[in-house]
Amino acid sequence: MTAASDAPGGYFGRALVVDVGTGAGTVLPLSDRVLRDHLGGAGLGAWLMTELGPGGVDPLAPEAPLAFTFSPLVGTPLTTSAKFAVVAKSPLTGLLTDALASSHFAISGKLTGNDAIVVRGRCERPSVLLVDGDGARMEPADEVWGWSAAETEVALSERLGAGWRIAAIGPAGERQVHYATVSHDGRHAGRGGLGAVLGAKRVKAVAVRATTKVAPADRDAVLAAARDLRTRSRGQATAKYRELGTLANLLAFNALSTLPTRNFTAATFDQAERLAAEDISELRKVARNSCASCSIGCEHIYATKDGRTARVEYENVFALGPMCGVSDPDDVLAASARCDELGIDTISAGGTIAWAMECAERGLIDAPWLRFGDGSALLRALNEIGSGIGLGPLLAVGSRRAAERVGGGSESFAPHVKGLELPGYEPRSLHAMALGLAVNARGADHNRSGAYEADLSGDLDRLDGGAAHVAAAVETEDRAAIMDSLILCKFLRGVFTEPFDEWAALLRTVTGWDVDGAELRETAERIVLLKRAYNLREGWTPADDWLPERLLSEPLQVGSGRTAELTPERLRAMIDGYYAARGLDSTGRPHPTDLSPPHGARARPGGDNSAEVRN
Amino acid sequence: MGSAKAALPWHGSTLLRRTVGVVARATAGPVVVVRAPDQQLPDLPADVVVRDDPTEGLGPMQGLSVGLHALTGRADVAFCCSTDMPFLHPAFVQRVVTALDEHDVVLPIARGHRQPLAAAYRPELAVAVDRLLAAGQLKPAFLFDECRVLRLDDDALLADESLAAADPELDSVVNVNEPADYEQALARPAPEVRVERFGVLAANGGRGPHTVRAATVAEAAEASGLSLGRHVVAAVNGDRVTHDGATPLVVGDAVTFVSADAGG
Numbered sequence: 016m017t018a019a020s021d022a023p024g025g026y027f028g029r030a031l032v033v034d035v036g037t038g039a040g041t042v043l044p045l046s047d048r049v050l051r052d053h054l055g056g057a058g059l060g061a062w063l064m065t066e067l068g069p070g071g072v073d074p075l076a077p078e079a080p081l082a083f084t085f086s087p088l089v090g091t092p093l094t095t096s097a098k099f100a101v102v103a104k105s106p107l108t109g110l111l112t113d114a115l116a117s118s119h120f121a122i123s124g125k126l127t128g129n130d131a132i133v134v135r136g137r138c139e140r141p142s143v144l145l146v147d148g149d150g151a152r153m154e155p156a157d158e159v160w161g162w163s164a165a166e167t168e169v170a171l172s173e174r175l176g177a178g179w180r181i182a183a184i185g186p187a188g189e190r191q192v193h194y195a196t197v198s199h200d201g202r203h204a205g206r207g208g209l210g211a212v213l214g215a216k217r218v219k220a221v222a223v224r225a226t227t228k229v230a231p232a233d234r235d236a237v238l239a240a241a242r243d244l245r246t247r248s249r250g251q252a253t254a255k256y257r258e259l260g261t262l263a264n265l266l267a268f269n270a271l272s273t274l275p276t277r278n279f280t281a282a283t284f285d286q287a288e289r290l291a292a293e294d295i296s297e298l299r300k301v302a303r304n305s306c307a308s309c310s311i312g313c314e315h316i317y318a319t320k321d322g323r324t325a326r327v328e329y330e331n332v333f334a335l336g337p338m339c340g341v342s343d344p345d346d347v348l349a350a351s352a353r354c355d356e357l358g359i360d361t362i363s364a365g366g367t368i369a370w371a372m373e374c375a376e377r378g379l380i381d382a383p384w385l386r387f388g389d390g391s392a393l394l395r396a397l398n399e400i401g402s403g404i405g406l407g408p409l410l411a412v413g414s415r416r417a418a419e420r421v422g423g424g425s426e427s428f429a430p431h432v433k434g435l436e437l438p439g440y441e442p443r444s445l446h447a448m449a450l451g452l453a454v455n456a457r458g459a460d461h462n463r464s465g466a467y468e469a470d471l472s473g474d475l476d477r478l479d480g481g482a483a484h485v486a487a488a489v490e491t492e493d494r495a496a497i498m499d500s501l502i503l504c505k506f507l508r509g510v511f512t513e514p515f516d517e518w519a520a521l522l523r524t525v526t527g528w529d530v531d532g533a534e535l536r537e538t539a540e541r542i543v544l545l546k547r548a549y550n551l552r553e554g555w556t557p558a559d560d561w562l563p564e565r566l567l568s569e570p571l572q573v574g575s576g577r578t579a580e581l582t583p584e585r586l587r588a589m590i591d592g593y594y595a596a597r598g599l600d601s602t603g604r605p606h607p608t609d610l611s612p613p614h615g616a617r618a619r620p621g622g623d624n625s626a627e628v629r630n
Numbered sequence: 631m632g633s634a635k636a637a638l639p640w641h642g643s644t645l646l647r648r649t650v651g652v653v654a655r656a657t658a659g660p661v662v663v664v665r666a667p668d669q670q671l672p673d674l675p676a677d678v679v680v681r682d683d684p685t686e687g688l689g690p691m692q693g694l695s696v697g698l699h700a701l702t703g704r705a706d707v708a709f710c711c712s713t714d715m716p717f718l719h720p721a722f723v724q725r726v727v728t729a730l731d732e733h734d735v736v737l738p739i740a741r742g743h744r745q746p747l748a749a750a751y752r753p754e755l756a757v758a759v760d761r762l763l764a765a766g767q768l769k770p771a772f773l774f775d776e777c778r779v780l781r782l783d784d785d786a787l788l789a790d791e792s793l794a795a796a797d798p799e800l801d802s803v804v805n806v807n808e809p810a811d812y813e814q815a816l817a818r819p820a821p822e823v824r825v826e827r828f829g830v831l832a833a834n835g836g837r838g839p840h841t842v843r844a845a846t847v848a849e850a851a852e853a854s855g856l857s858l859g860r861h862v863v864a865a866v867n868g869d870r871v872t873h874d875g876a877t878p879l880v881v882g883d884a885v886t887f888v889s890a891d892a893g894g
Contacts, residue, residue, distance in 0.1 A: 251861050254830045255830045263828065264829070266837075267829055270865070271888070292829075293828075293832055472871065473890070476870045477871060509861075574884065575655070575866070577869055
């Protein structure tokens with residue numbers, strides 16, 4: 016397998032579309048225009064879902080596609096570029112979701128000779144999909160059904176032999192928990208329930224083996240850029256990730272009243288010190304790891320009380336700690352490790368359980384054992400989610416659907432946007448982020464909208480949302496769209512001073528395109544708009560661009576005594592500003608002319624895509 | 631003084647910048663600076679409203695008129711002060727403005743003197759001020775004669791617990807009229823503030839909290855071995871995040887230094 020003769024540098028110009036029910040793989044040619052317009056990763060995934068996903072499809076139906084997408088930079092020595100995206104219609108939100116993971120699966124997956132691997136259909140029995148230079152084939156995976164993703168990786172690696180890299184789901188994916196993950200080497204494509212989509216297809220794992228190479232357009236320039244980027248990646252802009260990891264946020268956010276606590280009833284946690292990276296890293300940290308091709312090394316591995324280990328990030332500690340009122344680090348680390356074993360998103364798990372804790376305390380659900388602050392209850396709830404007993408079936412569908420079932424006003428404090436649980440950023444004290452969370456296509460998410468950067472930059476008043484916050488939300492969403500499509504790790508973002516220009520320069524060396532920063536800005540807008548258009552097709556309504564009622568009706572107070580309040584009127588004004596800045600109509604819908612894909616004919620796997628036209 | 635008080639240096643900042651920052655902290659509305667014709671002002675935050683005093687030599691009533699007009703319809707109460715009050719505390723401003731109630735003016739009588747330039751006014755008084763100016767009645771006392779004035783002496787001011795704790799000597803109303811006043815004020819130790827550092831800024835056990843003396847955020851950063859910039863920002867009392875080193879500090883403040891790339 017080699018790159019198509021006319022494929023740009025860094026690409027193969029094709030996606031492999033596999034029907035896992037039959038094991039048949041067909042080739043979908045990807046034109047230069049498609050690749051240049053969507054790059055790879057999340058952008059290419061959005062295009063593939065638009066083209067290949069039947070409108071209105073049940074995300075867990077056989078015909079619902081799921082794509083592993085790679086990027087033009089994968090396989091180059093550019094630091095942090097060994098990443099891949101998993102993209103599908105989310106069972107949690109009913110809208111588009113994409114989630115990133117990283118390391119050797121990305122490199123080997125791309126070097127199967129494909130820019131994307133798309134999975135459709137349903138297996139008769141638990142199976143593993145194998146893709147290499149010989150194409151696709153299915154093998155039984157009955158013996159690992161029920162195992163954790165990590166155990167599955169080990170077992171399949173032994174069975175398949177050297178050179179195979181594996182992404183797998185855990186028991187939660189098999190049970191179609193709506194926020195189940197897909198993981199590789201312990202790193203999860205975590206948000207939106209992509210593991211459930213694979214589980215519904217009875218695909219336990221996807222194994223890839225590199226069998227070819229791909230050449231950049233200008234190898235010397237790529238090497239020079241890689242050396243420069245690697246040097247810059249070791250500077251102050253990434254020190255936080257190397258030294259303490261993202262858990263360093265915890266105490267800082269607590270001091271700034273932006274640490275969501277006890278299901279957003281507070282923004283400070285009086286026991287935050289017990290979970291502080293500054294303290295527990297000295298006592299419990301056992302290792303620091305890097306993804307393949309990464310010079311940052313952000314992964315901080317901690318020991319649990321029972322001798323296991325857990326990767327610790329701010330988000331899992333926030334969600335399983337303060338969000339649930341749990342302060343015992345042993346409980347939080349154990350819960351995090353349990354989420355990894357089950358293969359579930361820690362943010363959605365913590366958010367949904369925190370909602371359930373509040374419901375239990377209010378008497379809305381019959382679970383007297385479930386209380387804020389009780390680490391044992393947290394672990395029991397996770398186990399019930401993973402095993403499907405007790406509260407498990409209710410909590411497995413996420414806080415939005417669970418609240419719809421429970422009622423009693425619990426919808427008002429279900430901590431989600433579009434069905435996706437909120438990350439650890441308090442919208443009432445981070446107004447730019449509040450907007451980003453409300454309007455993003457994936458739902459409440461901090462990786463597709465990094466508007467908190469503006470709130471924490473000192474350039475605007477985080478408690479007084481207005482036009483500057485709108486501009487910041489648009490800008491950071493655009494930056495995320497490009498970083499998630501190139502793909503580069505966001506932990507690298509601080510090293511770029513003129514990001515679009517610098518990213519274009521990297522892309523030029525790899526692809527040979529005459530791309531510049533202005534074109535990448537257009538690409539970012541295109542990808543953001545494409546995601547919105549996909550969602551519109553799948554039933555998005557203006558009411559989906561909103562925040563939970565609690566956040567708009569219960570003001571907080573920051574340390575200075577100032578009120579941190581986000582009124583519906585202020586949020587509405589910012590959303591209107593966002594729609595205007597994006598060129599959307601007043602209801603958030605793209606104008607019809609913007610919805611016409613610039614690529615002409617729809618994609619047909621195995622067909623002739625020569626009908627594609629450039630606009 | 632021999633030079634414009636507004637631009638007098640103050641712990642790496644200026645008197646005007648300090649005054650503007652303290653008033654902004656204590657009030658919800660915009661801060662208006664009224665400048666003399668052709669007066670050059672030192673650097674100010676971008677959201678400060680600058681208005682020109684059209685006529686020189688008419689004293690504080692002319693500035694009061696311009697300032698109150700600027701705030702009419704934008705605020706319920708205006709705190710009016712001169713620029714030469716280096717120890718003005720937000721608790722003093724809050725004590726005065728929150729006392730307005732049904733009155734038109736809250737006039738402190740602090741440290742034995744009436745303080746019309748550390749007082750609260752209803753913005754709609756601008757009309758009355760204009761009328762008095764037109765009549766050549768240039769002293770604030772004429773205004774007080776025809777409106778509802780609440781006078782607060784030392785005891786009344788210090789009945790407020792926050793103010794009593796923060797500024798028991800009512801140094802807020804100390805102003806610097808002569809070079810010697812200014813030198814004396816500069817010689818005072820900077821306020822004691824509490825500093826905490828988080829994340830990578832807390833390396834080598836430096837998290838704190840520590841107590842340092844600092845009149846500005848930049849001084850607090852320097853005392854903590856930090857330098858504000860692209861990667862280091864601060865929040866005073868957990869409020870908005872800033873990289874403006876000239877942000878004033880007062881006794882009892884807590885300064886949080888965080889990495890500017892806080893977040894995932």
